[in-house]
Amino acid sequence: MTSRRILALSTMFGSLAVAPQLHAASASPAAAGSTAASPAPAAAKTTKPRPRASGEGNEAITVFGHGSTRQMTGITRAMMQQSVPGTSPLRVLSQLPGVFYQSADPFGAYEYSSQMFMRGFSQSQLGFTLDDIPLGDQQFNNYNGLAVTRAIISDDVGGVDVSQGAGAIDVASTSNLGGAIQIRSLDPSHVRGGTVGQTFGSNSTMRTYARFESGDLNASGTRFYVAYARLNGNLWKGGGYDHSDQVNAKFVQPLARGSSLKLFFDWSSIQQFDYQDMTSNWLHTVGPNLANYYPDYTAAYNAAGGTYPAALQKTNDPFDAAYYAGTANRVDYLGGLTLDENLTSSLNWKTTLYAHGDNGYSTWTTPYMPSPNGAPLSQRIQTPGIARGGFQTALTWKVARHAINAGVWYEYGNFTEGRYFSEAPLLGQGTLGNPTTGFPADKVFATAWQEAFSSRTFVFHLQDTYKITKNLTVNAGFKSMIVNSGNSVPTQDLAINGTGIAQGHLEASNAFLPQVSANWRFLPHHELFFDVSHNMRSFPLDGYGTNVSATPWTASQANFQATRDTLKPETDWVYEGGYRYTSPFISALASLYRINFSNRLQLITSSAGINPITAVQNVGGVTTNGAEASVTLRPVNGLSIYNSFSYAHSTYDQNVATATGIQPTRGKLVPNYPQFMYKGNITYRIGNFDTHVDGTYLSHRELTYTNDLHVPGYFLMNFGMRYHFGQVGPFKGLTASFNIYNLTNKTYIATTNELGNNFVNNDFNYFLMGAPRQFFGTVSADF
Template sequence: MDFQKNLVRSTLLATVSILVPYHAFAAPSAPIDHATHSPQADTRHVAQARKSALARTRPETISVFGHGSTRQMTSVTRSMMEQSVPGTSPMKVLNQLPGIVYQSADPFGAYEYSSSLYMRGFSQNQIGFTLDDIPLGDQQFNNYNGLSITRAITTDNVGGADVSQGAGAVDVASNSNLGGAIQFHSLDPSHERGGTVEQTFGSNQTFRTFARINSGDLNRSGTRFYASYARTDMNLWKGGGYDYSDQVNAKIVQPLPHDSSLKAFFDWSSTQQFDYQDMTQNYLNTIGPKLANYYPNYTAAYQAAQGIYPAQYLKSNDPYDAGYYAGTANRVDYFGGITLDENLTSHLNWKTTVYGHGDSGYSTWTTPYMPSPNGAPLSQRVQDPGIQRGGFVTAVTYGIARHKINAGVWYEYGRFTEGRSFAEAPLLGQGTLGNPTDGYPSNVFATPWQEIFHSNTFTFHLQDTFQVMKNLKINAGFKSMIVSAGNTVPTQNVAANGGLIAQGNLTASDAFLPQVSAAWRFLPHHELFFDVSKNMRTYPEDGFSTNVSATPWTETQNAFQSTKNNLRPEKDWVYELGYRYNTPVLSGLVSLYRVNFSNRLQLITSGHGINAQTAISNVGGVTTNGAEASLTVRPVNGLSIYNSFSYAHSTYDQNVLTSSGLEPTRGKLVPNYPTFMYKGSISYTWHRFKANLDGNYISSRQLTYTNDAHVPGYFLANFGMHYNFGDYKILKGINASFNVYNLFNKTYVSTTNELGNTFTAGYNYFLMGAPRQFFGTISTNF
């Protein structure tokens, strides 16, 4: 035990990062820089800092801080992402940044149902996400206005991500970013002809293949493209089933005169995933952390539906709900956009992106709560969401004297469809349900409901970045937003649903959402920044009683009508003050922030997570006070040690009145987000060899609004190493890497309350994190 304690203590002191050299301010009267112009001033400074880091420092760090930015900006680059196993979700890589906690039941972060990211207390559906300026929606499972980053682009083609922990800039194309924004960027094709081949293998029979072909420059103008294919196949770490995906990316770049460009990106992805079984504290204590669904044992699932359970299940308080035959998700996406980035003059830039996205698929769950007409005690519940959306983002940036004025518009039309059906299961001895991902069930016997949503989003922004002095910059602007959404219900079974399904229109709007920020370099290497912003989130969409998001349409028509007139969109004010310090040996960041959140909408769940009663409730205001500190030390060439600490105290401002009475939530911590986090890593590069060790500690998380149940905190460590064997004939660098996730094989709770929160302890569902995992990769370029 003493050895383990010392090892953990040593690991906590060891962490990796190299921060960029200081990026000086541009001259006050400088025109637009054609190489780095961007409508978002802060993103431009981060991009410039990243290029500087790539050119001057080795090894790279987990986080690069945006020196010169008027708000807290951190970045993850391609080289930093390569420290993780190929195919790892970029969202999981962001877990190393201050204030962010990412959870997933699988080691790659690919299992979407369990994917959960919180940033300064805000969940992922309250944060803005974009890829090359294209909105990705709110990243929730069963997304209605976008898709996950892992389906939008192969992780090997992600060039980096810029993260604004406090509040996203006014030009970010998002209608949900109450608490910051994450902007992903795709790699551009190489100027040289060639390609990349990569093979990963490891625990759970993981087998992942990636290949990319670069055309190189095809003509004197520099026309070039790449095309890539990725295939991932891995089994679940507990129980039967797998996670499988195919993905194709293509990108073409056409340089234009005056450092302008035309770029087009395309993505196709097909994903099939089996579910990990939801856990409760009772199941964890009685059955154990390896509780899983019965798949492919149809007989066991059939008998469980009849009340015949495995012996261990009888020790639990609800063996009927402990396991099912299987739960699965199938998704196919087509996604892409075209961007014209045109420098009309040396002072005027116009950038426009036109995009489209189509999504189709279905999810299945084998339920013992709905028997089949043929007498089988179970059936398959089928959910079939679909998305068709398209839009454009356009903005002009004009540089005059000490000002850079930026104005733009974002418009999107979205159509979201969803329905629920039940398909017959065979009698025992007359067949099985087989693999539910092999195709949509054909023997549907009931369709309780089908819904169609339509939405129109329009935003306008205007901002000015004023270089007051060489060492003082102020950014001020505002955003106007209006989002109109409504649904129709062409099919519904009133008796089966317990009433009419909510149907109607809602509009969320605010003509003036201001933001003011500044950065002051008061001494060499020293910088202060602050940011104040007002933000709004539109009403999320989802089907009736789906237990996914806090949407007004999850209720019955009576409940919808009673709350519609008094319902208000979520809004907040975010205040941030920070200090940065950077030298070749030492880099640091300290940030203080406060969030005043009003009209917080929560999905209130009661009863079983499967047959739960759900309702939307305005739980009033939430106040968050927090602090973050990061320190990077580079004592010798090739060695970097990084540590960060985060503290957030996020509590409800008042009690909540429900049909059951007054719930004592005032002063209680917001569920699912830890109060304290530590992130650390150490990285060392010696000639062709690289090694990194990182560790994360998160404190306990509340499971209920009244804080009468929680999951304990935990510490996880990961290890990776990489070696470049050099060139061999046409092969340009033969590389081998080895990674270990959950180095000390910690048993821990990952995602919490994936089926919604409750006021008091009971059916509080969560998912277990993966045990220790090993992965190896061999790759080369040609």
């Protein structure tokens, strides 16, 4: 895009965003550089609904981290409400500078396509928590956590704090080479009542949400809520659907001296059909609406036998271009109990206990494995399961100008996974039907493998936030990390797998991972900040040949043995510095950063995505230099305008030696992340009506390590409006909203290389298309 077109986009969107509640960011523990909450007075009992604060509801985009020693931005509950109910918080975060999010569906609920980057780091290299509960690395088929959309109903999110450069030392994550995303659940209201909402939209989408608030049950303020959400919607192309049920509950017991005991619970169940992966050849020969055959079993059966629809005969690989169906089915339980105890006016003790259980299965109807009865296809089933639990505990002592914080985090986790094949019926003797209706145990004819992983995580941290003067604050500390992981393979079929499966133990450890940051308020409204940190990521886990993450265990036993003694965990040094300006009329942020990434592990694939040759390789160092700038203008009451620009130049430091020779990767851009992003949002509120429009421009993204293939950039717009009717009949408040996703109906490529990157363009570089224009309407009522 030329500079003239970029300037035109900037002018059109004017400098977009919404009025940030700066106190929300500055009150955040992360923003202050310490997790310790200052001892607060006991919560006052509320006897009537809180009136709308001045400017509330006008927030569109960013809350800048006023007073933070690192670059901190975030989203508030008011900003979440601009999106369609049920939208993933990660999609909303994509409005922030340096954050890049993609999904094949408009909600961000389709997990296989959920892809997030921040300053070039993928979601598996970031840290995620919910009320201090670790959510793992957010990769698909997660082994140590839970997807954000399954961990909490989006309507129950109270806010999100984002550290783009490096997460705070005390964030419970073993993967945050880059920043951290800390989600806070909404606290129960002091007033008895509740909310019900109904959403309708494109693709027969129907979403129902209901929350009941107990209000204060006694003079101490004991209270709770229970919430339920149900989503049903068809895929925007092809057959199949996305269905989920979810329950959240939260209990709060205020204690003496401003202390509290909080309990959060989440249950979720999802059934999702897959969108078919695309390649450049399939996009140009069939078009963006290429889809799987479901529910047409006859077409899938014939294709497995070599008889293809006319459209697929134009492709370079009609056998692989479509299948009967692929699905994901999961049930999760997540719970956390947090005691935040102010022992004295200067000593705080905070402890969180948590547990998480996951079970389910994924299906894929494969023409590469025939059934014993003679059918040319079968159903491949994978069964991941998680059982993990742990605790965090930390003390914060405020003495003189210091806030000294020390704590430990321990987690023990089990991850199991198996791969099975079940028989498909002969043509005319039935169909495979709906693969989400249950695990077909009675039809399993082969077990490719079963694996059992275990991991033990121990992290200690110590930090001091020193307020040297009224306007100068320094935070310094370190963490020590030990993660020991390994697996056993009780069952494997060499005839199916072609090789022995990797098994063994690896340890990622570092006794000293330091971080130093500072904030200097040198003039009223003006402040400078900088941060330097050293980070390490533990080795991820996953089953054999799953093509999900760069894990040593996805390879053969021979490859694992050949690399285990020399394989090192990924580490980096992150340097950032910036400037903030904060006033009632303007909020501005500018930052520069550099990242020196060592021992980068990459999932290298070749051949077709269905039966790839997969290896995990240390591709050496990566150097990233970047800049970000954001500005929010509030020229008149009710209007806010936000613009952000970000640039990242992320390249490999050396060439890579492979079995086929030297790959010329030195100086080449890291795939999947755009170099340039522009984001804008305009929000206007007048009386009970508010409306917004937002837009995002992304430059092209590389698909291969040698940069010989890329997907083009694009500009995407969204629109929304909402009207608050106030009290209507028995309801305390009634709200109607309308949203349009992809306002201009842009055809674009969303998720890229979900099956791993190739070194060169070999016609097997996969991606997923983004959803076309979608319409959604919601009516909600408070009682």
